[in-house]
Amino acid sequence: MKSKKARAAVGLIATAMAATIASAGLVGCGNSGFSADKNITVVAREDGSGTKAAFMEIIGLSHKDSSGNTVPNADVSGVIIAAGTAAVMQEVKDNPQAIAYDSLGYVTDEVKILKIDGVYPTVETIKDGSYAISRPLSIVYKPATIESGANKAFYEFLLSSTAQDIVASEGYVNIQTSVTYTVQPNLSGKIDISGSTSLQPLMETLAAKFESLQxxxxxxxxxxxxxxxxxxxxxxxxxxxxxSKEKKPNDDAPNCVAAEVARDGIAVIVNKQNPIDSITLEQLKNIYDRDAGTNAIKVWNKLIK
Amino acid sequence: MKEFDTELGISVTGCNLWYGELQALKNIDMEIAEREITAFIGPSGCGKSTFLKTLNRMNDLVENCRIEGRFIIGGVDIYAKDTDVNLLRKNVGMVFQKPNPFPMSVYDNIAFAPRTFGIKKRSELDEIVEKSLRRASIWDDLKDRLKKSALGLSGGQQQRLCIARALAAEPKILLMDEPTSALDPISTGKIEDLMSELKTELTIVIVTHNMQQATRIADKTAFFYLGELIEYAETETLFTTPKDRRTENYITGRFG
Amino acid sequence: MTMTKRSIYSFISARDKVMKAIFAFAALFSVLALITITVFLFAGGLPFIFSHGDTFWGVVWDVHSELYGIMSMAVATLFVTALSVIMGVTVGLFTAICLYKFCPKKAVAPISHLINLLAGIPSVIYGLFGMVVIVPFIRDYVSPNGVGYGILSASIVLAVMILPTVVSVSLDAMRAVPKNYFEGALALGATKEQATFKVLIPSAKSGIFAGAVLATGRALGETMAVIMVIGNSPEMPNSLFQSVRTLTANIALGATEMTGDAATALIACGVVLFVFTLIINLTFALVGKNGKDKKGAVREKSNKSKNK
Structure with a gap:
């Protein structure tokens, strides 16, 4: 009698486990689909992200802090903060209700890129300024760093057409130049670079090219x-x-200067199931603004007729 | 399942028991009379405790234990398919060698069995607790300590508490597995007196290591040796004129 | 001859001294590490807490407006921890009971090995599991507002993470309960379930509670897995399906990027977290002590009765 109960209990646990695994499998295969009547899942990046600072400034959600630097406003209530570009992509790919911003160089065709004020982000639209949300990707250094040796050579390489052709082929906006890089014999040394995760993958490709030359x-x-x-x-x-933002005089590196190595568009992305194709800067602002009040856009049906 | 008939004793025929490959009980037939004290004696490992535990199916808990035979208690075949083991154990109570009060209050210990059978009313429980403690002759010792932890009692008190706890289930038969072996002589004496009082209402089967104890309290005594029931008779007869050589050797202290 | 002997002895005693010094240094090292961390936290954080007292205990954390209020994150931390412990301890306790009494003996060892394996999985893997399985599941099938990241997802992930602790500690606690309690209950006509829930569990409760406290400590301190599933919006929790931020997540998110006051505010968060952890550890120490006392008393008693 009691062993029957015990068996039933074990069976119940097993069934529950199986159900969990099965539902996990279902989730892996597909999801419940887009609904315009549901809330927008607003995805943002953490404070300190260059992508976030640039995006918020361009859509008009920034203010000056006490030392005079332009800084982003607080995130809208209910925001999902994804730590890193990969996490952003993961969420938008999976969540039909999501909207996010991410470096154009990172965006794959697993998500849908929106037109901003009718303009789709391409190398041309970013270069001619008709696409509104773009930012410089720069290196910062102390002037003395590039006076000689491997650092000087690397600096020259970054601004040469040898490097800039790679910039263009990687999907970023390059700098027009006709100077090719000249390989220097017997050059040796170590170069250490760190910083923006938006620039990192491009820089890794450029560094690999440089190492193959030198x-x-x-x-x-x-x-x-x-x-x-x-x-x-x-x-x-x-x-x-x-x-991945403008260099400011009062930031954490007052003794350094910046050199732009590429420009990157910030793409506004949604899930592929979302029927929306275009959005305005004003609408973006009302999605991301904590203090939008009655203008706030919380549900997709405000944007989709 | 049939109701237990309190007017009937215990009848076992053809009992064989194995722990895995090892046969611990061999072909035991035994009739135990109601409202008497029956003592099981024999050297360690002779099977007397094992046999006792077949009577309330505590051997079911032992893995690889296989039991054969017919066990009729109070007119009920206790190994029949439709037997409710919990009801059997309610009717056939057990007191263990080592006092095992639960780590809770005296009151909760006694009320444990009635509660498992669904009695919830406070007044009813109060009554059962008092009655059980009185039947176990320990009410006067404990009436002011009902809310205290049972673990704080002395060994003798703990064992009488365990008897009271078993009585609270209103059993017809009480199995006692060397109930005094962990106790001092005074506590042992109290428990023996208690058993003599209880036998007016209950059938008591006691396993004991102590032959004096058997002669003091038991109406009948059974001698077990190497898994067999060697001799079973009136206590006086068994101790004065044993029929079997092995019984004689054991009771005269030549082994065991 | 005597010379050699003496020199051997002096060599041995010198080696003894060296070993002693090494042991002492090792012991000192861990004590020093603790002192250093404590001093670093309190020297860095306390002055900030006092100078920013008004905003620090507030609910608004907005680095760019120089508002460093931790209250919403402290509440979120406690909320998520409590929820995960409730879930984890319930499931863990039932698992332990199943392993102890109800599941076939042959399955016990493999199942407990599997559960212990859970303890060895890096927390970032739990985070990934949460992101890829739990969050989408909550979002698509459970959440009323289509948000998967948040309190519930984080609590579920944490509950899974603390399972091994709960299962192994409560299993040990149950195994430490004298077998004759359980047998005694069965002999009184109790069913296996009644014996388990009315005797076994109450007898093991101090051990089980200790396991719960240990688990609480782990849930409270977990960072990586939480960041990946909780949404990280620094807001006061008012729904299970809401993006919130825990103190650990706040520190980890800001640690590499913040400077100046914001960085100091993170150290102050560390102080608060440290105090939480301290409370948990003290509770654990107290519970452990009580449990031991009780058990010691029981053992002594039974020895006494045997000796008589």
Missing amino acids: SGVTVTVAGGGSGTGLKNAENGTSDFGMI
Whole structure:
């Protein structure tokens, strides 16, 4: 009698486990689909992200802090903060209700890129400024760093057409130049770079190219975010810092200067099931603004007729 | 399942028991009379405790234990398919060698069995607790300590508490597995007196290591040796004129 | 001859001294580490807490407006921890009971090995599991507002993470309960379930509680897995399906990026977290002590009765 009960209990647990696994399998295969009547899942990046700072400034959600720097406003209530570009992509790919911003160079065809004020982000629209949300990707360094040796050679390489052709082929907006990089014989040394995760993958590709040209030189590229890039360049931990926002005079690296190596569009992305194709800067602002009040857009049906 | 008939004793025929490959009980037939004290004696490992535990199916808990035979208690075949083991154990109570009060209050210990059978009313429980403690002759010792932890009692008190706890289930038969072996002589004496009082209402089967105890309290005594029932008779007869050589050797202290 | 002997002895005693010094240093090292961490936290954090007292205990955390209020995150931390412990302890306790009494003996060892394996999985894997399985499941099938990230997802992930602790500690606690309690209950006509829930569990409760406290400590301190599933919006929790941020997540999110006051505010968060952990550890120490006392008393008693 009691053993029957025990067996029933074990059976129940087993069934529950099986159900969990089965439902997990279902989730893996597909999801419940887009609904315009449901809330928008607003996805943002963590404070300190260059992508976030640039995006918020461009859509008009920034203010000056006490030291005069332009900083993003607080995130809208209920925001999902994804730590890193990969997490952003994961969420938008999976969640039919999501909207997010991410570096154009990162965006794959697993998500849908929206037109901003009718303009689709391409190299041309970013270059001519008709696409509204773009930002510089720069290296920061102390002027003395690039006076000689491997660092000088790497700096010259980044601004040469040899590097800029790679920038363009990787989907970023390049700088027009006709100067090719000249390989220097017997050059050796180590170059240490860290900072913005938005610039990191491009920089890794460029570094690999440089190492193949200058076999005596080793380049290490690490992430950490724009803030880390500035700090490391200032205190000498890294030879170059990477930032994905405008260099400000009062930031964490007052003794450093910046050089733009590429421009990146920030894409506004939604799930592929979402029927929306285009959005305005004003609408974006009302989605991301904590203090939008009655203008706030919380549900997709405000944007989709 | 049939109701237990309190006017009938215990009847076992053809009992064989194995622990895995090892046969611990061999072909035991035994009739135990109601409202008497029956003592099981014999050297360690002779099977007397094992046999006792077949009577309330506590051997069911032992893995690889296989039992054969017919066990009729109070007119009920206790190994029949439709037997409710819990009801059987309610009717055939057991007191263990080592006092095992639960780590809770005296009151909760006694009320444990009635509660498992669904009695919830406070007044009813109060009554059962008092009655059980009185029947176990320990009410006067414990009436002011009902809310205290049972673990704080002395060994002798703990064992009488365990008897009271068993009585609270209103059993017809009480199995006692060397109930005094862990106790001092005074506590042992109290428990023996208690058994003599209880036998007016209950059938008591006691396993004991102590032959004096058997002569003091038991109406009948059974001698077990190497898993067999060697001799079973009136206590006086068994101790004065044993029929079997092995019984004689054991009671005269030549082994065991 | 005597010379050699003496030199051997002096060599041995010298080696003894060296070993003693090494042991002492090792012991000192861990004590020093604790002191250093404590000093770093309190020296860094306390002045900030006092100078920013008004906003620090507030609910608004907005680095860019220089508002460093931790209250919403402290509440979220406690909320998520409590929920995960409730879920984890319930499931863990039932698992332990199943392993102890109800499941076939042959299955016990493999199942407990599997559960212990859970303890060895890096927390980032739990986070990934949460992101890919739990969050979408909650979002698509459970959440009323289509949000998967948040309190419930984080609590479920944490509950799974603390399972091994709960199962192994409560299983040990139940195994430490004298077998004759359980047998005694059965002999009184109780069913296996009654014996388990009315005798076994109450007898093991101090051990089980200790397991719950240990689990609470783990849930409270977990960071990586939480960041990946909780949504991280620094808001006061008012729904299970809401993006909130725990103190650990706040520190981890900001640690590499923040400077100045914001960085100091993170250290102050660390102080608060440290105090939470301290409370948990003290509770654990107290519970452990009580449990031991009780058991010691029981053992002594039974020895006494045997000796008589």
